[in-house]
Amino acid sequence: MTDTTPEQLDRVLDAAVAAAAVLRDRTPAERAGHLRAAADALDGAADRLIPLAQEESHLPLPRLTGELKRTTFQLRLFADEIEAGAYLHATIDHADPGWGMGPRPDLRRMLVPIGPVAVWAASNFPFAFSVAGGDTASALAAGCPVVLVAHPGHPRLSEATAQVLVAALEGAGAPTGVFVLVEGQDTGRALITDPRVAAGAFTGSLRGGRALFDLASARETPIPFYGELGSVNPAFVTASASASRAEEVAQGFAASMTLGVGQFCTKPGLLFVPADSPVPALVAERLRETAGAPMLNERIRGGYGQGLASLASHEVVEVLAGSVDPDTDPAPTLLRTSAAEVLADPRPLTAEVFGPAALVVEYTDDEELLAAARVLEGQLTATVQGDQGDAVVPALLAVLSERAGRVLWGGWPTGVTVSYAQQHGGPYPATTAVGTTSVGTAAIERFLRPVAYQDLPEALLPEPLQDANPWSVPQRIDGVQHP
Amino acid sequence: MTDTTPEQLDRVLDAAVAAAAVLRDRTPAERAGHLRAAADALDGAADRLIPLAQEESHLPLPRLTGELKRTTFQLRLFADEIEAGAYLHATIDHADPGWGMGPRPDLRRMLVPIGPVAVWAASNFPFAFSVAGGDTASALAAGCPVVLVAHPGHPRLSEATAQVLVAALEGAGAPTGVFVLVEGQDTGRALITDPRVAAGAFTGSLRGGRALFDLASARETPIPFYGELGSVNPAFVTASASASRAEEVAQGFAASMTLGVGQFCTKPGLLFVPADSPVPALVAERLRETAGAPMLNERIRGGYGQGLASLASHEVVEVLAGSVDPDTDPAPTLLRTSAAEVLADPRPLTAEVFGPAALVVEYTDDEELLAAARVLEGQLTATVQGDQGDAVVPALLAVLSERAGRVLWGGWPTGVTVSYAQQHGGPYPATTAVGTTSVGTAAIERFLRPVAYQDLPEALLPEPLQDANPWSVPQRIDGVQHP
Numbered sequence: 001m002t003d004t005t006p007e008q009l010d011r012v013l014d015a016a017v018a019a020a021a022v023l024r025d026r027t028p029a030e031r032a033g034h035l036r037a038a039a040d041a042l043d044g045a046a047d048r049l050i051p052l053a054q055e056e057s058h059l060p061l062p063r064l065t066g067e068l069k070r071t072t073f074q075l076r077l078f079a080d081e082i083e084a085g086a087y088l089h090a091t092i093d094h095a096d097p098g099w100g101m102g103p104r105p106d107l108r109r110m111l112v113p114i115g116p117v118a119v120w121a122a123s124n125f126p127f128a129f130s131v132a133g134g135d136t137a138s139a140l141a142a143g144c145p146v147v148l149v150a151h152p153g154h155p156r157l158s159e160a161t162a163q164v165l166v167a168a169l170e171g172a173g174a175p176t177g178v179f180v181l182v183e184g185q186d187t188g189r190a191l192i193t194d195p196r197v198a199a200g201a202f203t204g205s206l207r208g209g210r211a212l213f214d215l216a217s218a219r220e221t222p223i224p225f226y227g228e229l230g231s232v233n234p235a236f237v238t239a240s241a242s243a244s245r246a247e248e249v250a251q252g253f254a255a256s257m258t259l260g261v262g263q264f265c266t267k268p269g270l271l272f273v274p275a276d277s278p279v280p281a282l283v284a285e286r287l288r289e290t291a292g293a294p295m296l297n298e299r300i301r302g303g304y305g306q307g308l309a310s311l312a313s314h315e316v317v318e319v320l321a322g323s324v325d326p327d328t329d330p331a332p333t334l335l336r337t338s339a340a341e342v343l344a345d346p347r348p349l350t351a352e353v354f355g356p357a358a359l360v361v362e363y364t365d366d367e368e369l370l371a372a373a374r375v376l377e378g379q380l381t382a383t384v385q386g387d388q389g390d391a392v393v394p395a396l397l398a399v400l401s402e403r404a405g406r407v408l409w410g411g412w413p414t415g416v417t418v419s420y421a422q423q424h425g426g427p428y429p430a431t432t433a434v435g436t437t438s439v440g441t442a443a444i445e446r447f448l449r450p451v452a453y454q455d456l457p458e459a460l461l462p463e464p465l466q467d468a469n470p471w472s473v474p475q476r477i478d479g480v481q482h483p
Numbered sequence: 484m485t486d487t488t489p490e491q492l493d494r495v496l497d498a499a500v501a502a503a504a505v506l507r508d509r510t511p512a513e514r515a516g517h518l519r520a521a522a523d524a525l526d527g528a529a530d531r532l533i534p535l536a537q538e539e540s541h542l543p544l545p546r547l548t549g550e551l552k553r554t555t556f557q558l559r560l561f562a563d564e565i566e567a568g569a570y571l572h573a574t575i576d577h578a579d580p581g582w583g584m585g586p587r588p589d590l591r592r593m594l595v596p597i598g599p600v601a602v603w604a605a606s607n608f609p610f611a612f613s614v615a616g617g618d619t620a621s622a623l624a625a626g627c628p629v630v631l632v633a634h635p636g637h638p639r640l641s642e643a644t645a646q647v648l649v650a651a652l653e654g655a656g657a658p659t660g661v662f663v664l665v666e667g668q669d670t671g672r673a674l675i676t677d678p679r680v681a682a683g684a685f686t687g688s689l690r691g692g693r694a695l696f697d698l699a700s701a702r703e704t705p706i707p708f709y710g711e712l713g714s715v716n717p718a719f720v721t722a723s724a725s726a727s728r729a730e731e732v733a734q735g736f737a738a739s740m741t742l743g744v745g746q747f748c749t750k751p752g753l754l755f756v757p758a759d760s761p762v763p764a765l766v767a768e769r770l771r772e773t774a775g776a777p778m779l780n781e782r783i784r785g786g787y788g789q790g791l792a793s794l795a796s797h798e799v800v801e802v803l804a805g806s807v808d809p810d811t812d813p814a815p816t817l818l819r820t821s822a823a824e825v826l827a828d829p830r831p832l833t834a835e836v837f838g839p840a841a842l843v844v845e846y847t848d849d850e851e852l853l854a855a856a857r858v859l860e861g862q863l864t865a866t867v868q869g870d871q872g873d874a875v876v877p878a879l880l881a882v883l884s885e886r887a888g889r890v891l892w893g894g895w896p897t898g899v900t901v902s903y904a905q906q907h908g909g910p911y912p913a914t915t916a917v918g919t920t921s922v923g924t925a926a927i928e929r930f931l932r933p934v935a936y937q938d939l940p941e942a943l944l945p946e947p948l949q950d951a952n953p954w955s956v957p958q959r960i961d962g963v964q965h966p
Contacts (some may be wrong), residue, residue: 022883066585073584078794086964091904091925101901102549109904109925114917128521216544217700221861221911224918275764312915377705388940395725397509397943401595403933408937416583420962421574423935426695428704434597434932435707442592442933449917450925451884452906454891468958474964481569481901481957481966 003184005231013196015177016116016145023143023174024113027463028180028471032079034142034174039072039079041168042132042161049160052064053126056154063126063260065354071127071347072133072419076139081301081441087111087141087448090464092477094168095455106455111448113143114224115198118191120212122203123261125155130154131161131181132192134418134439135201135226145178147197151186153297157196158307191390192216192225199447200225203438205267205303206352228425230352232379233413236369236396237384242277250282253358254290256412258332260264260294262356263300265379265424266413269352272339272369275362283360284321284334295355306353308333311353316341320360332356334346339363339372346375367391370399375377378427378434379404403427405437485668496679496726498660498793499599499628505658506626506837507596510946511954516563517624517657520556522562524651525615525644532643536609537636537803541777542795546743547610554610557617557901561624564924568956570624570931573947575960578938588937591948594931595873597628597707598681601674603695605686606636606779607746613637618684618709628661630680632671636780645714673945675699675708683708686748686921688786689835689912696915698873710915711908713835714863716896717753719879721869725760727799731764732868736841737773744776745800745839746783749864749896752835753823755852758845767804767817778838781860784811785840785933791816794836799824803843811933815839822846822855829858831913831964849875853882861917862887864896886910 023031028385041051046068053064081087088110095106115137122129129135131148136380150158162181169178182191182215192200192215199250200216200223202209216225226399237249256268273279295301305325312324312335322333339361363369369392369416373382382404386393400407404427416424422440425431431438436446458466464473475482487495506514508948525532529551537548545701564570571593578589600622605612612618614631622629645664654660666673674684675698683699683706685692694708701710719734739751756762778784788808794800795807795818805816822844825832832842846852852875856865865887883890888909899907905923908914914921919929941949947956958965 009587070584077583093902093904096532099902100560100898101553104900104902107900107902107904108925109906115885143746159963168964173953213705214700217697217705222696222915223702223911224916242852290887379912388942393943396505397939405933406935406937406940409939409943417576417582417587417590417847419576419582419590420586421576421590422934423592425933428706432705433707435928437933440592442572445918449637449910450888450906450908452889454889455894456880456890459871460876460892476903478487481964 001422004148004182004187006190007297009182011188012177012180012182013116013194015180016147017196019145019175019177020113020115023145023178027047028082028085028175031143032069032083034136034169034172035075035079036419037168037172038132038165039075041164042068043072045164047156047289049164052157052160053154057126058162059260062384067125067127070418071132074128075137077418077441078137078444081444082141085464085471086463087444088473090473090475092465094478097385099206107452108461109450109452110462110464112451114447114449116196117144117146117447118200118263119146119148120188120202120204121148121151121158122302123151124260126154126157129203132157134443136179137201138387138443139201139447141181141300142444144447146244147191148179148181149191150181150183172471179273188212189215193219195221197223201438201446202227204229224446225432226436226438228265228438229429231265231426231430232269232350232352232371233266233381234272234376235268235378235383235385236272236373237277237279238390239274240387240390242274242279246282247280248278250448252288252412254283255287256414257358258356259288259414261295262332263296263354264414265414268383268413269358271358272351272361272363272372274377276363277362278362280320280334280336287321287332287334290332292331294329302352303332304353307351307353308355308357311335311348311351313360314348317359322357330356334358334360336360336362339368342372343375350376370395373399378430380424380426380430381406381408383408383411383413402453405430429473487665487670489673492665492670492673495601495630495660495663495665496587496677499630500679502628502658503596503598504662505630506661511565511568511658514626515566517652517655518558518562518620520651520655521555521615521648524647525551526555528647531818532640532647534645535640536637536965539640539707540609540779542743550608550610553901554615556619557611558615559926560901561925562618564927567623568947568954570927571947571956572955575948575958577961590935591944592933592935593945594949595934597930597932598627599630599679600627600685600930601630601632601680603632603671603685603687604641606634606783607743609637609640611687614641615648617926618686621663621926622684622930623661625927627930630641630674631662631664633666671695672698674879677705680706682706684921685710687712689713691958692915705794708915709919709921709931711748711921712912712914714748714909714913715752715833715835716749716862716866717755717856717859718751718866719755719856719869720760721761721873722757723870724875725757725762729761729765733762733769733815735895737766739897740841741770741773741839742897744778745815746779746837747897749899751839751866751896753844754841755844755846755855757936758847760845763803763817763819763843770804770815770817771859773815774811775814777812783837787813787836790834790836791838791840794818794834796832797831800842805840813839817841817843817844817952819843822851825855826858833859842879853878856882859886861913863907863909863913866890866891866896867896868893888913941962
């Protein structure tokens with residue numbers, strides 16, 4: 001992997017700006033065609049890409065096959081979405097001399113592409129959150145060129161994926177410069193501070209993401225930076241669920257926390273259980289049956305070891321299963337503390353440890369459970385294992401809705417489907433942009449900005465705002481949605 | 484005016500947090516009732532409030548009467564909007580074992596209030612962008628308590644308006660703490676850095692707004708800060724418009740730039756005309772007939788004098804009308820330079836001067852006009868006076884759509900209606916949040932965040948996400964919008 005030079009980056013960004021101008025005049029059908037061509041080409045290249053991914057990520061074949069399917073499904077779902085056109089939020093207010101605050105002119109508002117977007121690939125999903133992943137798909141769907149910073153954890157796969165993607169986009173008639181892969185940490189810093197870049201999107205560590213967010217915010221012209229930075233994804237087991245289905249809960253939790261060697265943004269890292277619950281021992285039993293597995297790369301392996309050691313060294317934490325001084329392929333590890341200790345020192349005890357480790361937190365009553373939930377920081381997900389009649393449930397759901405982007409009932413947070421209602425985001429530090437999602441069709445909104453046109457003749461209006469509505473997009477007309 | 488003490492602010496914020504929790508459980512009808520009660524009470528207090536506004540702002544009676552009407556209209560429009568419920572973006576994906584990327588769970592997403600909001604009042608609209616103005620109305624509509632920092636330019640009006648507002652909200656059953664007025668610069672800094680505050684909204688100067696944006700972004704937990712900071716609002720006269728209706732264009736421009744003594748965010752401060760155009764002389768003539776008038780306050784008067792002197796002292800700028808060393812009540816002032824000079828030194832020549840001054844920029848041909856448009860920074864508005872057949876128009880509209888939140892044809896940018904399609908925002912420095920608007924019904928989106936619920940039983944779901952849809956809100960169900 002060779003770092004992109006400043007001169008190369010300069011050309012890449014000029015090309016991205018030029019591509020943005022070309023894309024603006026393309027129809028939704030044309031842009032949907034770009035995305036579908038990319039999906040087809042990636043599916044067609046599976047035989048070449050998947051072995052590279054296996055080699056560089058150490059992830060098992062079924063996982064990678066499923067992840068590539070997710071990636072191309074996502075591109076096609078965005079293609080459908082931009083053809084449907086609701087994402088434009090086309091709104092038409094005809095001139096109205098009788099408008100309540102005084103005569104109003106003809107005003108028409110829609111969303112337009114924000115401009116060239118810088119995307120940082122993540123290491124843990126070498127397809128779905130990397131070169132052709134969700135950020136790239138949603139930015140391209142919005143009509144924005146993408147400059148993608150490859151993740152050094154899978155360099156050959158990144159370059160191979162980019163080649164397939166670029167060839168497919170160009171073959172489908174997309175302008176040169178609509179997607180370019182670049183490499184290097186310095187390149188990333190140069191990108192986020194370049195005036196030609198209009199937004200950034202990132203999935204990765206709190207430290208790395210915050211540094212980029214700070215650069216984006218400190219620019220002379222600040223730009224939005226959509227960082228998905230980390231989450232400990234607490235799960236809460238009520239007394240009744242602990243009593244009635246401890247085995248089922250333990251099995252589900254153990255499977256979720258060890259999936260992908262614990263290397264998911266949504267891995268549950270905290271398990272709140274009643275003080276006398278059989279669940280922790282059952283989870284520990286399951287984990288002892290689960291073999292260690294290689295992590296994505298040495299850097300992540302090192303970070304896991306440090307984070308786990310730091311958590312385990314806390315005087316109120318004990319080890320129930322696994323090892324805090326693990327081998328190369330870490331065994332799943334379960335730790336234990338109490339809710340009283342979490343309330344006394346929340347930050348170190350509720351910090352994310354990226355890898356196959358989790359902390360059991362024992363609580364004495366519902367009041368303590370709610371108090372502990374209230375000290376948690378922003379989360380991607382929060383999970384409740386309870387029964388509808390549990391007195392604590394309404395209050396617990398209310399507290400979790402304030403702190404998490406997705407609240408689950410009776411399931412587990414790993415496995416993030418791509419759909420219309422998905423929300424993969426949450427208050428900081430889960431993300432740097434609490435109002436947004438990086439997964440699901442709403443992810444496109446991050447790369448759009450509104451423009452209103454006042455008193456423009458029909459012929460000069462963008463198609464979605466014309467009365468004739470040649471693209472047949474949904475329009476809100478004088479306050480009423482059609483259709 | 485007495486600064487709020489840190490102890491008082493602490494109590495205010497605790498009350499705001501408590502109010503947020505109460506508001507979450509109120510129905511849209513109840514919350515709409517709060518807004519309508521506030522509107523009725525403000526209308527009812529016009530006889531007391533308007534004389535105070537006249538005294539403190541020096542603005543004429545018809546303007547203030549119209550502004551109060553706008554303010555209460557806005558509160559009622561948001562009341563209608565939250566009862567209609569489309570703003571929740573309720574989205575339901577039923578569980579689907581056949582979903583293209585693999586079985587999907589039941590997922591339901593909606594927008595929820597972001598939490599307590601800090602709002603800074605502006606000086607130039609003592610009703611519509613102050614205590615009960617657009618930021619307050621849209622935050623309350625979203626279900627967020629508001630802590631409002633009063634503007635020192637109209638302290639007695641601020642306190643009187645707050646008393647009316649608080650009494651009306653409490654009378655309508657809103658929780659204590661849902662709206663509180665605070666005072667002082669230090670109070671503002673304490674607010675934006677307090678962990679209990681979830682977002683900030685501001686209309687005012689670039690310097691003040693950027694300082695608050697920097698504080699909001701540098702927090703341990705950064706929060707969104709919606710600053711509307713300034714804009715020079717360029718207007719472009721094509722050769723044909725200049726030739727065919729110079730008098731009409733000159734009259735419209737002169738009226739727009741002097742409206743409210745030039746103290747509008749949308750005052751047109753740049754007028755691009757062909758080099759031989761009669762428009763500048765005609766504007767100058769109009770301005771000479773326009774009497775000077777007192778500005779809002781001494782601080783703004785001082786800033787205007789400095790900004791104008793700085794612009795006029797540029798060696799390529801000449802004075803066509805008015806005075807660059809004006810009296811207490813400044814006479815409208817017109818300056819002139821060329822597009823070539825703007826291209827050579829864009830920043831100082833295109834900076835906003837808040838007050839009744841504008842700079843004419845003479846261009847030699849369409850190419851130079853487009854080049855000059857391209858060096859402009861982000862704008863709230865951009866205006867074209869042209870004819871549909873003008874060759875330059877499509878390219879000019881494309882350039883302006885990239886740089887401005889609202890693009891006008893044949894009108895003038897002052898007078899910002901409150902409606903569904905309004906967009907009052909734009910790329911930095913027009914605002915700090917390019918994806919948002921501070922006027923119009925879409926302003927509510929700034930104070931909401933998405934939450935998804937996975938596999939929740941119907942009885943535990945928020946009303947807008949229930950299949951039974953008890954509030955009859957629009958829902959997107961399995962990808963299809965109803966209604």
